[in-house]
Amino acid sequence: MTRLALALLLFAAPALAAPDPREMLENPAQEARAREISKGLRCLVCQNQSIDDSNAELARDLRLLVRERIAAGDSDDQVLAFVTRRYGDYVLLTPPFKASTALLWVGPGLVLLAAATGAFFYLRRRPAPDSVAPLSDAERKRLAKLLDDPA
């Protein structure tokens, strides 16, 4: 019985992780937008959590702020611009593509390109496999004997 109760509690976990109903907007479409925006905003106190995940006081204030902007009629981009004007690009969990972040975005591609170029030249210069010397007569006889050996 206890086990069943525990199992049910575990299954209920996603529901328990839902936002505080006092914070939610009346309009479900607006609330969905607010949650989507909140997932992309860094909680500056805990840094590697989004404000949607975080229990920090500041994260709560920012969640409310996002909802307030949406209720005031802001588009998603306007809400993000409102927050970045105050906290900078750092608050975005997905950094924007700019001169200062270009290496971050194209870096992995550059490494892959360098590795592919290296591999191409390495493979091209490797000697062809048919240059291996054929077996001598003695070796061939010994091989035949080994293959024929009933033991």
Added chain:
Amino acid sequence: MTARRLLFAAPLIGLAGGAAAFYAYMASGRDPRGVPSVLVGRPPPPFDLDPLFDGQPRLTKAAFTPGRPAVLNFFASWCAPCRIEHPQLLRLAREGVNLLGIAYKDRPADARRFLAELGDPFRLIGQDSTGRTAIEFGVYGVPETYFIDGSGIVRWRFAGAVTPEILDDQLRPLLRRYAS
């Protein structure tokens, strides 16, 4: 042949270069978690706060008097690091620095008791009970300290307790440079 020999050294040279760059970054003392303030180089946002003490004027942007540099400090009675930095603020006040305070998410009575206990270094104090003014400044925790020059531009922001070292190495040079 020597060219190919040199190629063997390439990974080692690359590694040494990377290690040197890493060391330089670590030795620079830059806190990788420190969030850079977008406010530096710009005027502070508009705000209008109730005074902490009755009879004092409201704390607004007008408190940054032209020609008079100011140090703005967000504090709270519930904030432990604020107690650590308080002696430094008192020292600045004794030296005549124009200190403005914002009590962040604090009960007015608690903030007043905090200052009665430790001393009040501020010329003016506003109450930010909702934390909204702090968000306008991009504050992410108390204490946070801003330096605003005589032309009303934010020149410096420090998140965390202003220790004697931070005071001497960062804030004092600014106060000297922008002294009116």
